[in-house]
Amino acid sequence: MKKRAILLVVYLVFILLPIxxxxxxxxxxxxxxxxxxxxxxxxxxxxxxxxxxxxxxxxSGYINSLIYVGINMVVSVTVALxxxxxxxxxxFLGDKHMFFWLLTNRMAPPAVFLLPFFQFYSTIGLMDxxxxxxxxxxxxxxPLAVWILEGFMSGVPKELDETxxxxxxxxxxxxxxxxxxxxxxxxxxxxxxxFMFSWVELLLARTLTSxxxxxxxxxxxxxxxxxGMDWGVLAAAGALTLIPGAILIWFVRNYIAKGFAMGRV
Amino acid sequence: xxxxxxxxxxxxxxxxxxxxxxxxxxxxxTVVNYSVQDVLGPDQRVWVGVEWFKSxxxxxxLHSALYRQLEFSVLVLIIEVTLGVGVALLLPAKGRxxxxxxxxxxxxxxxxxxxxxxxWQIFGRGDIGLGGVAINALGIDYxxxxxxxxxxxxxxxxxxWHWTPLVAVLAYAGLRAIPDxxxxxxxxxxxxxxxxxxxxxxxxxxxxxxxxxLLRFMDSFMIYTEPFVLTGGxxxxxxxxxxxxxxxxxVGRFDVGPAAxxxxxxxxxxxxxxxxxxxxxxxxxxxxxx
Numbered sequence: 001m002k003k004r005a006i007l008l009v010v011y012l013v014f015i016l017l018p019i020x021x022x023x024x025x026x027x028x029x030x031x032x033x034x035x036x037x038x039x040x041x042x043x044x045x046x047x048x049x050x051x052x053x054x055x056x057x058x059x060s061g062y063i064n065s066l067i068y069v070g071i072n073m074v075v076s077v078t079v080a081l082x083x084x085x086x087x088x089x090x091x092f093l094g095d096k097h098m099f100f101w102l103l104t105n106r107m108a109p110p111a112v113f114l115l116p117f118f119q120f121y122s123t124i125g126l127m128d129x130x131x132x133x134x135x136x137x138x139x140x141x142x143p144l145a146v147w148i149l150e151g152f153m154s155g156v157p158k159e160l161d162e163t164x165x166x167x168x169x170x171x172x173x174x175x176x177x178x179x180x181x182x183x184x185x186x187x188x189x190x191x192x193x194x195f196m197f198s199w200v201e202l203l204l205a206r207t208l209t210s211x212x213x214x215x216x217x218x219x220x221x222x223x224x225x226x227x228g229m230d231w232g233v234l235a236a237a238g239a240l241t242l243i244p245g246a247i248l249i250w251f252v253r254n255y256i257a258k259g260f261a262m263g264r265v
Numbered sequence: 266x267x268x269x270x271x272x273x274x275x276x277x278x279x280x281x282x283x284x285x286x287x288x289x290x291x292x293x294x295t296v297v298n299y300s301v302q303d304v305l306g307p308d309q310r311v312w313v314g315v316e317w318f319k320s321x322x323x324x325x326x327l328h329s330a331l332y333r334q335l336e337f338s339v340l341v342l343i344i345e346v347t348l349g350v351g352v353a354l355l356l357p358a359k360g361r362x363x364x365x366x367x368x369x370x371x372x373x374x375x376x377x378x379x380x381x382x383x384x385w386q387i388f389g390r391g392d393i394g395l396g397g398v399a400i401n402a403l404g405i406d407y408x409x410x411x412x413x414x415x416x417x418x419x420x421x422x423x424x425x426w427h428w429t430p431l432v433a434v435l436a437y438a439g440l441r442a443i444p445d446x447x448x449x450x451x452x453x454x455x456x457x458x459x460x461x462x463x464x465x466x467x468x469x470x471x472x473x474x475x476x477x478x479l480l481r482f483m484d485s486f487m488i489y490t491e492p493f494v495l496t497g498g499x500x501x502x503x504x505x506x507x508x509x510x511x512x513x514x515x516v517g518r519f520d521v522g523p524a525a526x527x528x529x530x531x532x533x534x535x536x537x538x539x540x541x542x543x544x545x546x547x548x549x550x551x552x553x554x555x
Contacts, residue, residue: 008355011348012369018388018426020370021395022380025387037393070366079280086277098278100540103479107489107535109508109528115521116295117288139288142281144480151472188444195446200377202490211522217377238380245375246368253364256434259441260473 019242025235031233046235058237061216064130065199066244068213073194076141077149077187084149085175089158093098102143108156110203118207129215133205137198144197145190152260169214185255192252216241272453297443299525317526325525329502330510331534337506341424345481346474348425349432354462358439367437370430382494385423389495409496413503416496420504423491428484432477439473457528475546479539508533 025033026048027041052058085091087099117136118127126132156179164174180187206218220237300318303311315334352370357363375380389409391397400407409419443465451461489508492498498505498513505513511531515524 004355008352008366009350011355014426015369015373015430017395018384019376021388022384033387034393037398039395075284079284083281086274089268090271090274092270092272092274092278092532095274098282100543102285103539103543104532104536105285106480107483107487107532107539108289108293109531109535110489111529113292113296114367116292117517119295120291130548136288137286138284142285146281147476151476159300159384194373199375202379203378214487217379218377227273234383235379238384239378241377242372242375246372249368249371249375250364253367256367256438257363257441260438261442 022235022238025231026239028232030230030232033235045232048232049240050234051233052240058219058264061214061219062240064209064213065205065215065217068130068133068137068205068215069195069198071130072137072141072198073191074136076138076145076194077191080142080145080190081187082175082179084085084146084153085179087146087150088153089161099146102146104142105143114203114207117204121208127208128191128210128212129212132208133215134198136204136208137201140196141197141203145194148190148193149183149186152183152189155260156182185258185260188252188255189260192248196245199241287459296525296528299521300529304334304521305426311520317523318530321523321526321530326510328516330464330505333488333502333505334507337488338482340421341428341485342481344421344425345429345432346361346478349429349477350436350470350474352429352433353436353440354466356433358441367434370433372430373427374430374434376427378444378490379494381423381427382491385426386495389419411500413500414502415501420492420495423495424488427491428481431480432474435473435477441549443469471546475543479542482537482538482542520549531550 024040027044027046028038029043029045029047033037033040061088087095121127121132121136126135160178160182166176169177200217202217205215206221209215211220216237219225301314303313356366356370376384384501388394388396391401392407397407397409408525409414409415447465448461451465456464487508488506489512492504492506493509493512496504498509508531509526511524514520514527
């Protein structure tokens, strides 16, 4: 038992060290970051955080990111719910092909697709809007959401659906009142994954925005200037990106700890 | 579980289809369009047929990038899946400590990819980074900006740091879904820890591991942002993976046609691997479930 605890602590330290180094940097001045090696800040400063909270072009990045990630998460889960139900309960024309086609959308290498994306979104007037980025991110989040939810739904016995029909409730009523509460855990986990992949994505979000919907990940690249990198502010901004996700995982931790096996058996 | 045939189920799938097709089809068709033309200017295009595909398949730089990519992806998969399952087995099952560990383990997943690159860029520096200084203090001459192998290793360790948590979280959830009765039965039979793992835990993890392996394969095969920020593909071409090379082609040299042909081939390679894996794992599953 002791050996296991030691191994686990070693792994957790491995996870935390680079994050500690980022936090450490965020409380230092730039001269100290690039000039000398110190395990903790010699001249402790909040200045880097003050820059972010004092400048609307910085903090609006967080707000923009949260808006499009939020839209993406809600819409992805909402459209994925009925589809995942269809895949887990029925056979229909082309179901397997459809399922695989959905997955292939996660596999397109971004570099070359960025230009057509840019052209397409400018043509239909979705450039630099939160909805535009949310829609683009659905390309990889909706298939994932369908996939994960389908796994959870397959774990619910089919007899349950039939009992509900016999009782005379209509399908939408059964789905919302009975079925969705049963797979609450699955929805929580799915929402977490949608949030995560949308939150950390850089290339599409940066290409499709310029000012009004500019996400924090793109704002951060601004710290590279003629005067050199502003490492302290970059580290502070990075540290702040951890917070929303950490809060979310704290909420879904119980669902994860309850367990899910996924897949049809 | 037998499923009923019901083509009306399409109505339930339709919203998903529309959402995904909206962003998928037009850009894909544009790329296909580029791949058969020579784009000289905004209005000057020449039909070249499959010329770009032929030249791309013969490109020696592509071959070396593909080889480097495959080697990297396979290594990353082996390390991350083993380590991830290992960590999931080590994590405590219940209580506040479990919650805390779970949040810590998930932290690297929530950091934007360019920040991950930046953290490791500083962390690995031999003069001011904790990681680099520590390794040098052990007497190993380590410098990721100058030595090809060190750079490659740094990208590998960074990817393991970044993505093992995904496997660990999924595997942890899979393990928690196994009813206690299974373990009790194993105890009565006097099964060893290894056989509990091999015959109870591993088969039950099949579903979540399939998601983990497929996601990791796709994403590691398209890895771009992190090595770009960390090493910029260098030194030399030690860390120039496929998408890095593709971006140089598309953005750096403005060769839209060849780049489009390249990305379609790239797309097909990923799809083939995933299809193969998907089919094999479905069949293996049938064997297990009996």
